[in-house]
Amino acid sequence: MSLEALLPSAIDGLMLGFVYGLAALGLTLIFGVMKVINLSHGPIIALGMFAVFILFSGFGVNPYLGVLAAALVGLLLGVAIYFVAVDRVINATELTTLLATFSVNLMIIGVATVIFTTSPRSIDIDLGALRAGNVTILGTHGVAVAVAILVAAALYGFLFRTRPGKSIRAVANNRAAAELMGIDSRRMLALAFGIGTALAMTSGALLATLFSFTILSGGTYELKSFVIVVLGGLGNPTGALVGGLVIGLLEGVLTVFIPVAWVPVVEYVIFVAVLLLRPAGLLGARA
Amino acid sequence: MTSLAVRSIESGYGEVQILWGASVELGPGKLTTILGSNGAGKTTLLRTIVGLLPAWKGNVLLDDRDVTRLSPHEKAELGLVLVPEGRQLFSTLTVLENLEMGSTPKHARATMRATIDQVFGLFPRLAERQTQLAGTLSGGEQQMLAIARGLMSKPRILMFDEPSLGLSPLLTMNLFEIIRRLKRESLTMLLVEQNVQMALAVSDHAYVLERGRITIEGPAREVRGMEQVRKSYLGL
Numbered sequence A: 001m002s003l004e005a006l007l008p009s010a011i012d013g014l015m016l017g018f019v020y021g022l023a024a025l026g027l028t029l030i031f032g033v034m035k036v037i038n039l040s041h042g043p044i045i046a047l048g049m050f051a052v053f054i055l056f057s058g059f060g061v062n063p064y065l066g067v068l069a070a071a072l073v074g075l076l077l078g079v080a081i082y083f084v085a086v087d088r089v090i091n092a093t094e095l096t097t098l099l100a101t102f103s104v105n106l107m108i109i110g111v112a113t114v115i116f117t118t119s120p121r122s123i124d125i126d127l128g129a130l131r132a133g134n135v136t137i138l139g140t141h142g143v144a145v146a147v148a149i150l151v152a153a154a155l156y157g158f159l160f161r162t163r164p165g166k167s168i169r170a171v172a173n174n175r176a177a178a179e180l181m182g183i184d185s186r187r188m189l190a191l192a193f194g195i196g197t198a199l200a201m202t203s204g205a206l207l208a209t210l211f212s213f214t215i216l217s218g219g220t221y222e223l224k225s226f227v228i229v230v231l232g233g234l235g236n237p238t239g240a241l242v243g244g245l246v247i248g249l250l251e252g253v254l255t256v257f258i259p260v261a262w263v264p265v266v267e268y269v270i271f272v273a274v275l276l277l278r279p280a281g282l283l284g285a286r287a
Numbered sequence B: 001m002t003s004l005a006v007r008s009i010e011s012g013y014g015e016v017q018i019l020w021g022a023s024v025e026l027g028p029g030k031l032t033t034i035l036g037s038n039g040a041g042k043t044t045l046l047r048t049i050v051g052l053l054p055a056w057k058g059n060v061l062l063d064d065r066d067v068t069r070l071s072p073h074e075k076a077e078l079g080l081v082l083v084p085e086g087r088q089l090f091s092t093l094t095v096l097e098n099l100e101m102g103s104t105p106k107h108a109r110a111t112m113r114a115t116i117d118q119v120f121g122l123f124p125r126l127a128e129r130q131t132q133l134a135g136t137l138s139g140g141e142q143q144m145l146a147i148a149r150g151l152m153s154k155p156r157i158l159m160f161d162e163p164s165l166g167l168s169p170l171l172t173m174n175l176f177e178i179i180r181r182l183k184r185e186s187l188t189m190l191l192v193e194q195n196v197q198m199a200l201a202v203s204d205h206a207y208v209l210e211r212g213r214i215t216i217e218g219p220a221r222e223v224r225g226m227e228q229v230r231k232s233y234l235g236l
């Protein structure tokens, strides 16, 4: 196998890794702040896809405006999910919060399947392509990477430069102390859940500009998010971004050698191996 | 100046009752101390006052307003602030960020910069370590930060739970100097302190808490002279 054949798919995979990382960022943020593993992550990614699809095919809205709309809807939806399903069990055991978010998963999938059916959809946009040698970079992929980087940077700016962002980190670190200092911790948890959901929906929205999808497609990306999050260390945002690139690159390279259908298998193996050998993630635990 | 009245508080953990009708009054601008042996329920009382633990019975009145059922952050907004036992810093945030979080109440935000300068004046060590993560500070520095963070909220009533724990004798002296200074500024304070000698010396009023009940109460000077207090808490 020559490097020449490997390079295009490696680059393609790496670029996709940014979008995967964005989804994983949402999952890891929610876990890092409130120790809740959000099992509604996949369906929310799918909702992001359908938000762009409906706006585009129903109302002719530019898909990238659709991405923005998906992010805003995600924020509101996440806050709502927090208050309806998560807040009441936030101090319960992990199994209880798992079941709570899983029930949200079932509800979204159930309702959305009735509305959208499971037939495949796609969004037809062409932004041209950039060619250098045998490497082709589609415009849509380039924009998706740029948006993902921008969103990740905005998240870091928010968490480290603004008062609500710092308050979320304070609540994540010591909820009781945050309350003592006057921080409305419940509000911060709801906000964090909203942002995590917005990230998942944004990621789904971007994926919708790249590939065709169904309402069940979220599951695939949910699995990837879990692998990435475990790889990067549960609750570690930087780890999620790096993990996203690793999984994206791996996927790109793997598909040169093995059938695409085998990729999830490899991802599962990595998932289990990391859990067994390095449970704190390859990047180590957050300080 | 603000006053606080705690009336016949009962509370505990799960089924286990710890406080059995404790009543405490903090006079406006006064420094009050609560003595009690390990496990007497001092921390439990403070946690119940700020709302980290629910009061089973009894009331907490802030300037005659019943605040018993408010959550801790609502009480902090009203100026009722606890510097908790064991520091409870935001270990993954920097020193400066910890201070910023201290100034969350609305009345404290506008003057945050000035208050930061003020607490850096009190604790120059913190100024040198602004960008360091709180979790990497030495024990003494962490205690300073916990106190400084409490001051950032511009409290109307400030309660300390074992503030000298882990401090060197010199830093303990500094701490009491700061408490005296706050007292001169007429801040209403409650002090729970293992260093009973020094606590009684700076306080106006004192209570003794035994197995969840107030057993002795009076002006600090008088309490200091009591035979039972001298034997049990001053080791004389």
Ligand SMILES: Nc1ncnc2c1ncn2[C@@H]1O[C@H](COP(=O)(O)OP(=O)(O)OP(=O)(O)O)[C@@H](O)[C@H]1O
Residues within 6 Å of the ligand: B013, B016, B018, B036, B037, B038, B039, B040, B041, B042, B043, B044, B045
């Ligand atoms: N989280 C908890 N769950 C159950 N019991 C607790 C808990 N915290 C404290 N207790 C119990 O409540 C009683 C009072 O504890 P508290 O911490 O209020 O004492 P204290 O007077 O502050 O003691 P110290 O001087 O050692 O700080 C003790 O018997 C303690 O074991």
Ligand SMILES: [Mg+2]
Residues within 6 Å of the ligand: B042, B043, B044, B085, B161
């Ligand atoms: Mg105590």
